[in-house]
Amino acid sequence: MPTATKEDGFVVFDHVQKSYDGEILVVKDLNLFIGQGEFLTMLGPSGSGKTTCLMMLAGFETATHGDILLGGKPINNIPPHKRGIGMVFQNYALFPHMTVAENLSFPLEVRGQGKSEREANVMKALDMVQMGEFGGRRPAQLSGGQQQRIALARALVFEPELVLMDEPLGALDKQLREHMQYEIKHIHERLGVTVVYVTHDQSEALTMSDRIAVFDDGIIQQLATPDDLYERPDNAFVAQFIGENNTLNGTVKAIKDGIATVDFGDGTLGEALAVNCAGVGSETTLSIRPERVDIGKESGPNAVPAKVLELIYLGDHIRCRMNVMGNDQFVVKVPNAAGHKHLVVGETTKVSWNSEDCRALD
Amino acid sequence: MSALPPYATTGQRVWYYAFRVICALIFLFLIIPILVIIPLSFNAEDFFTFTPEMLSFDPAGYSLKHYRDFFTNPDWTGALYNSVRIAPVATLLSVGFGTLAAIGLAQSHVPFRATIMAILISPMIVPLIISAAGMYFFYSRIGLQGTYWGVVLAHAALGIPFVIITVTATMVGFDRSLTRAAANLGAGPIRTFFKVQMPLILPGVVSGGLFAFITSFDEVVVVLFVGSASQKTLPWQMFTGLREQISPTILAVATILVIVSIGLLTTVEILRRRSERLRGMSPG
Numbered sequence: 001m002p003t004a005t006k007e008d009g010f011v012v013f014d015h016v017q018k019s020y021d022g023e024i025l026v027v028k029d030l031n032l033f034i035g036q037g038e039f040l041t042m043l044g045p046s047g048s049g050k051t052t053c054l055m056m057l058a059g060f061e062t063a064t065h066g067d068i069l070l071g072g073k074p075i076n077n078i079p080p081h082k083r084g085i086g087m088v089f090q091n092y093a094l095f096p097h098m099t100v101a102e103n104l105s106f107p108l109e110v111r112g113q114g115k116s117e118r119e120a121n122v123m124k125a126l127d128m129v130q131m132g133e134f135g136g137r138r139p140a141q142l143s144g145g146q147q148q149r150i151a152l153a154r155a156l157v158f159e160p161e162l163v164l165m166d167e168p169l170g171a172l173d174k175q176l177r178e179h180m181q182y183e184i185k186h187i188h189e190r191l192g193v194t195v196v197y198v199t200h201d202q203s204e205a206l207t208m209s210d211r212i213a214v215f216d217d218g219i220i221q222q223l224a225t226p227d228d229l230y231e232r233p234d235n236a237f238v239a240q241f242i243g244e245n246n247t248l249n250g251t252v253k254a255i256k257d258g259i260a261t262v263d264f265g266d267g268t269l270g271e272a273l274a275v276n277c278a279g280v281g282s283e284t285t286l287s288i289r290p291e292r293v294d295i296g297k298e299s300g301p302n303a304v305p306a307k308v309l310e311l312i313y314l315g316d317h318i319r320c321r322m323n324v325m326g327n328d329q330f331v332v333k334v335p336n337a338a339g340h341k342h343l344v345v346g347e348t349t350k351v352s353w354n355s356e357d358c359r360a361l362d
Numbered sequence: 363m364s365a366l367p368p369y370a371t372t373g374q375r376v377w378y379y380a381f382r383v384i385c386a387l388i389f390l391f392l393i394i395p396i397l398v399i400i401p402l403s404f405n406a407e408d409f410f411t412f413t414p415e416m417l418s419f420d421p422a423g424y425s426l427k428h429y430r431d432f433f434t435n436p437d438w439t440g441a442l443y444n445s446v447r448i449a450p451v452a453t454l455l456s457v458g459f460g461t462l463a464a465i466g467l468a469q470s471h472v473p474f475r476a477t478i479m480a481i482l483i484s485p486m487i488v489p490l491i492i493s494a495a496g497m498y499f500f501y502s503r504i505g506l507q508g509t510y511w512g513v514v515l516a517h518a519a520l521g522i523p524f525v526i527i528t529v530t531a532t533m534v535g536f537d538r539s540l541t542r543a544a545a546n547l548g549a550g551p552i553r554t555f556f557k558v559q560m561p562l563i564l565p566g567v568v569s570g571g572l573f574a575f576i577t578s579f580d581e582v583v584v585v586l587f588v589g590s591a592s593q594k595t596l597p598w599q600m601f602t603g604l605r606e607q608i609s610p611t612i613l614a615v616a617t618i619l620v621i622v623s624i625g626l627l628t629t630v631e632i633l634r635r636r637s638e639r640l641r642g643m644s645p646g
Contacts, residue, residue: 060542080545081554093543097561106557107547158548 009033009069010194011057011162016066018052026052028218030066034196036161039188041197041205044215045241053215054164054198059083070162086155086163086193090170092147094139100126100150101135107158125157128187145176152184156191165197169204181207202242206230214238230289235276236361239287246293246330248286252277252360260360262286264325270302272358284360292357293332295320296341296349303352306330308343318343324351396620403428403613410610428614438611441599448510448595449578452517456574459518460525461567465559467526468533479526486523493520494587501588508590516588517581521574528573532566532637565637569630576623 011034018027027049034040042050055061056068059080067074075083095103104122113121126132129149139147148168155163165184169177185208188195199205205212206226214221214229214237222234233239236247250262253269260274262284270286277284297303309328310321317333320343324330332351334340343349366378406425407413415423432438463482467475485493497516498507506512536559544554560567582597589598596615603612 058542058546060545080542081548081550083546084548085546087543087546089539089543091537091539093537093539095540095543095558106544106549110548110553154547 008035010036010038010071011196012067012069013053014067014069016053016056016063016068018049018056018061019064025064026218027056027063030218030220032213032220032223034194037192037194039185039195039197039208039210041199041209041212042215043199043202043205043212043241045200048215049218050198050213050215051166054166054196057196058085058087058164084158084160086158086160088148088151088155088163088165088168090166090168092139092151092168094147094150094154096139098138099135100131100137100139100142103139103150104135104154104157107154111158121157125153128156129153129183144171145180148172148180152187156187156193160193162194162196165195167199168197169199169201177204178207184208206242214241216241232275233287233359233361236285236287239359239361244290244331246288246290246324246327246332248288248325248327248330250284250286250325252280252282252284254280259355260284262360264304266325268304268325270304270358271355272360273356275359276362277360285362286358287361288353288358290319290331290333292353294352295332295334295343297352298350300352302355302358303350306349306351308345308347308349311343311345322351399613399616400620403610403617405610405613408610410608410613428609428611431609431611432614432618435611437599438596438615441594441596444593445579445596448513448517448593449575452514452521452578453571453575455514455518456521456525457567457571460522460570460574461529461563463522464526464529464533464566465563468530468536482526483523485520490583494584497584498587507588508593510593513585513589513593513595516584517578518574520581520584521577524573524577525567525570528570529563529566532563536562562637565633568633572626572630576626579619579622 011032013030013032016027016030017025019025030049030053032040032053042053044050052061056063057070059075059078063076068076070083070085094100095106098106101119101122104125105118108118108121122135123132126135129152131146131149131153134142134146134150139150142150148171151168155165168184169180172180181204184195188208197205197208206229209226211223211225212229213223216237222229222238224232224234229238229242233242239245240247248262248264248270250264250270252274253261253263255261255274255277258274259271260277262270262272264270272286272288295306304324306322306324308320308322312319312321315336317335318340320332320334321328322330322332330351334343366375370378401416402410402412404424404426405413405416406423406427413423417423432442463478466472467479472478494516497519501507501512501516506515540558540562541554544558545551549557579595580597581595582601585593585595585598586601589595596619600612600615603609
């Protein structure tokens with residue numbers, strides 16, 4: 001996926017700010033360029049400003065400052081009903097007094113399509129979400145998953161170039177949610193439509209997106225592809241928010257060839273990639289994924305003593321909670337492979353890692 | 363109230379039966395005075411009492427002559443004509459303004475919402491005689507006193523609170539994201555109002571309208587102040603009829619009004635159930 005720039009981006013947020021009360025900025029200086037056909041997810045905890053961004057794009061909120069461009073044209077002064085953007089709402093927002101077919105037909109009627117053309121398009125959209133036989137039902141007669149499909153079909157039926165989705169799977173159970181994730185992903189691939197998706201569920205974001213913008217505190221903390229985001233987080237917030245993560249606090253002793261040597265406070269040293277840490281002598285947080293930690297290697301530059309606190313058997317792997325350098329929430333995933341090391345609660349061993357897998361962050 | 367559970371104490375048993383007796387008494391005192399006028403309106407005599415013939419179910423004791431009087435006497439037909447001319451127009455005004463007010467007051471950004479609401483509802487709370495006297499003096503100054511439009515406007519003001527209350531109640535269940543969805547799908551504000559918002563709040567609008575209609579149709583105090591002889595409505599005619607010539611025609615009129623009211627309230631109930639079904643509150 002080529003990264004869009006300010007000049008050729010299909011959707012462009014240019015220095016956008018939003019404040020509801022004139023004092024506190026909910027969105028602080030947002031710059032985001034989304035390419036045509038891209039699936040971009042805005043991921044973040046509640047209150048991080050991601051939904052506000054989506055609402056500004058849809059036209060239900062106005063930006064306090066800055067420009068939003070769609071297809072090269074500023075849309076700040078275009079009312080929502082003239083933007084031609086499809087949207088799937090969190091609670092689906094299906095019209096309860098209309099049948100499914102009438103719901104889908106509504107945007108086509110507005111656009112002045114003829115009756116036969118409308119019927120053909122409605123049928124096509126219903127077939128796309130495998131709901132062909134449900135045209136005559138009312139939304140109240142459908143299950144949550146079925147309503148979700150209808151909402152998706154309604155957002156796509158008038159063939160918008162851009163579709164916004166505001167936590168559309170939030171109300172579904174886990175299994176259905178996973179199924180719908182793949183379905184939305186496939187529809188996106190088939191239609192080539194640009195999707196801006198908002199969620200607070202990181203696995204949803206990782207599964208579906210071309211790129212993910214991680215929001216916190218009104219700022220994009222990192223904008224990257226799913227694998228970059230997981231493997232190469234830029235700062236401690238992203239590392240914590242995406243996937244499981246262990247942290248160790250220390251002071252930078254030396255930085256050489258991009259590798260920082262960190263003192264954990266008692267003279268024990270460890271090495272990590274110097275990603276986002278200040279110079280020698282500054283405090284840093286080391287971030288390392290549980291599946292990248294080895295147990296039991298006595299030697300090496302990053303071998304640190306650890307005490308086993310808890311063992312949880314999870315079938316394919318064993319989750320081991322340890323105390324490492326004063327952090328008693330340090331988690332290691334021990335694969336349940338042939339000949340894996342058997343640990344005992346209370347035992348003291350050593351954990352180690354490759355310097356490249358550990359990142360020294362702010 | 364379900365059957366008594368086997369573990370009920372003596373106190374609970376006593377209350378169980380006392381509750382039923384109280385309910386029965388309430389219904390008795392509310393309904394008997396209304397029911398008793400129905401047979402009396404078929405009285406063959408010009409009295410307000412049950413004659414011996416009526417009590418022995420002698421057909422000669424019953425007659426439709428009071429109904430005939432109602433439909434032929436120019437006093438009564440004139441009053442009916444006035445009521446039918448005033449109530450629907452007052453209702454239309456109440457529904458129009460009341461619905462708009464309710465929708466406006468549902469917006470969170472309107473300042474002084476509670477105060478505006480209280481002012482609009484006040485005709486329902488302020489004693490009618492005070493509203494009527496106020497309207498009399500105000501309408502006299504601006505030349506509306508004693509005119510058809512004066513009575514219509516006065517009745518519209520009395521009906522607006524009912525419309526505001528019923529429409530506001532339906533708006534509570536109205537999902538704001540529906541209007542957003544309509545806008546997102548390309549519908550302008552006017553189409554959104556008529557195609558999405560109106561159908562969903564229609565039950566509230568209609569039942570508010572029915573209450574406004576009944577208010578205007580039953581109202582006597584305000585019309586006595588604001589109206590003149592040429593705006594004499596049915597309740598006014600009944601009032602003067604009771605004072606000046608005690609004729610059982612009043613009972614015939616009352617019976618007709620009771621039947622009309624029951625019809626209207628049945629409509630309200632049917633509409634309410636329909637709206638619940640549409641919103642998926644109960645299985646269709």
